[in-house]
Amino acid sequence: MxxxxxxxxxxxxxxxxxxxxxxxxxxxxxxxxxxxxxxxxxxxxxxxxxxxxxxxxxxxxxxxxxxxxxxxxxxxxxxxxxxxxxxxxxxxxxxxxxxxxxxxxxxxxxxxxxxxxxxxxxxxxxxxxxxxxxxxxxxxxxxxxxxxxxxxxxxxxxxxxxxxxxxxxxxxxxxxxxxxxxxxxxxxxxxxxxxxNKLYISDPLEANKIAGGGLFITYPKVSNDKAEVTIKTHVVNQTKENKPVLLKTTIRNKEGVEVAKMSTTASFFGEKDFLQNFTVLKPKLWHPYHPYLYQVVSEIYEGKELIDVKTTKIGVRSISFKSPTGEADGFYINGKKLYLRGANRHQSYQNIGDAASNSMQYRDALQIKKGGFNAVRASHYPQSPAFLDACDEIGLLVIECEPSWQFFNK
The missing domain is CATH 2.60.120.260 (Galactose-binding domain-like)
Incomplete structure (x- = not known):
């Protein structure tokens, strides 16, 4: 059979x-x-x-x-x-x-x-x-x-x-x-x-900017009481004229409730980075065992007209490797030590090779999670956006690799 x-x-x-x-x-x-x-x-x-x-x-x-x-x-x-x-x-x-x-x-x-x-x-x-x-x-x-x-x-x-x-x-x-x-x-x-429209939020791969392009989001200070969220939004104006631009950024929780917002205006032609700093009170922090995701809604207005909109999912968290005693102490997330249990993952499948659908990418991440792991090493190369999104959603830390071993020799 x-x-x-x-x-x-x-x-x-x-x-x-x-x-x-x-x-x-x-x-x-x-x-x-x-x-x-x-x-x-x-x-x-x-x-x-x-x-x-x-x-x-x-x-x-x-x-x-x-x-x-x-x-x-x-x-x-x-x-x-x-x-x-x-x-x-x-x-x-x-x-x-x-x-x-x-x-x-x-x-x-x-x-x-x-x-x-x-x-x-x-x-x-x-x-x-x-x-x-x-x-x-x-x-x-x-x-x-x-x-x-x-x-x-x-x-x-x-x-x-x-x-x-x-x-x-x-x-x-x-x-x-x-x-x-x-x-x-x-x-x-x-x-x-x-x-x-020709006034738009850029794609980070097309923009090709170091630590920029699209939305570049960092978390300077994170605690259970409040979290600082810094968002740098790269906006491009290809209309051939100087335009007054309003960037309205809203952070919403899972239920769609607004937890922080900011509006910034500027007149420019070409491209501009909008830097906005937010404070989220009593944040629900992202962790492999409770992977809470917020939504960032970025809206570009020219006058009262909505010109562009992008929605980005984010997890508010801090990560670090510490060695307080002079010896290797390990990995910390949100100020607490976490023992990493990880697996290596290749993107290939039987018969179809690397050509996996987004749903298959999700199931791969889910299998790793159900196997008791809290981390995955994406060996040996950047992997599908669908797989990375799945890891964010179900709670897997990711070591994203780059295929550069060919530059090493004896």
Whole structure:
């Protein structure tokens, strides 16, 4: 019975990843239409992709015939693989992805970006036949501004050429045969199209600022009586004129009740960091055994008009390693010692490689938590935002790693 069920699961996975035929282009050609009603629209682009494993000359062009490609969804790995531990037995090569989408003309004065959470390992991105960027590395996301490239009320063709071939300059930088884990090729994390006004709160990956970009939040002083919360919000004005801007920031508890708020105004063109300091009285502190999360609601106004809004979950806490006696004493959270019981976690799964859905990322974190652990080491690389969000929610401390061992030698 087990063998039959296992066979059916593999057959379903194969169908989902390799459903060939005209459906690939037909479903992709439907595209998407967005409304300009909301100040910020985040549209998931995970469905209706066409995929071809191998190199395909001219696959970035608008009129390329992809009707015989596989119809797939994201997250995706370029070939279904067994769960290996070394041995260099996975697909290492080129793959092409194509996706059609439409945008309403109401968005012509908006800012349009493509957000890739992770493409393994290197990729080139094209829109309507024009190369937009080359991105190296599969563990961090990247953002592409397509405001001046997109066509309205017409099909846009997004094409991505992905390479999972060995590259000594891209982390982890070692040949696949020399590693004890794999980096499975493909667009393996979420893809979003984000529509905002040209006055907006930045994306931290796109801003590329040290200790900044988007919302950078710190907790200078934390106690059971009160907590100081410092929020640096990076706002960008691309309207080509100096504008008076109001940033209204509100901290709310789990029930949606406001516990702190502040409004700051400034006139500027270009970009500006708004620094705001809050005090939360009698805070509910985040801890692995009671992982309480607040919500930070950031609103940008021009006059009385709401121009942008972002909601960010935060856990108020202090962490430190102490050695008061001159000897290693351990880890402290919120002033109290905590013995860390941790596990290492790789992002790979049987058959689908690294291409796990957000719900699978959550279940991984939940399994670690149910196993009695209060911490996890994200070996050996930055992991999915969905996994990190799950750790925040269910109560796991995270050691987030960077894949830099390739820079060390004897």
């Amino acid at each position: 087990f063998k039959i069920n296992q066979y059916l699961v593999l057959l379903c996975l194969f169908f989902l990843q390799c459903n060939l035929g005209a459906f690939a282009q037909k479903s992709a050609s439907k595209g998407i239409t967005v409304s300009a009603k909301n100040p910020r629209n985040t549209l998931n682009l995970n469905t209706n992709w066409a995929f071809f494993r191998g190199d395909a000359k001219g696959a970035e062009t608008v009129n390329y015939q992809d009707k015989d490609w596989a119809s797939i969804s994201i997250p995706h790995t370029m070939r279904l693989e067994k769960k290996h531990n070394g041995g260099n037995a996975i697909y290492q090569g080129i793959g092409w992805y194509r996706r059609y989408f439409k945008l309403d003309k109401q968005n012509q004065n908006k800012r349009i970006t493509l957000n890739f959470e992770g493409v393994q390992m290197n990729c080139e991105v094209f829109l309507n036949g024009e190369k937009l960027t080359t991105h190296y590395g599969g563990y961090l996301g990247f953002v592409i501004d397509i405001t001046n490239k997109v066509k309205y009320d017409n099909n846009n063709v997004l094409a991505v050429r992905v390479s999972s071939e060995n590259d000594p300059l891209t982390p982890p930088g070692k040949p696949q045969s020399g590693l004890d884990f794999y980096y499975y090729g493909g667009i393996y994390r979420d893809v979003d199209l984000i529509v905002t």
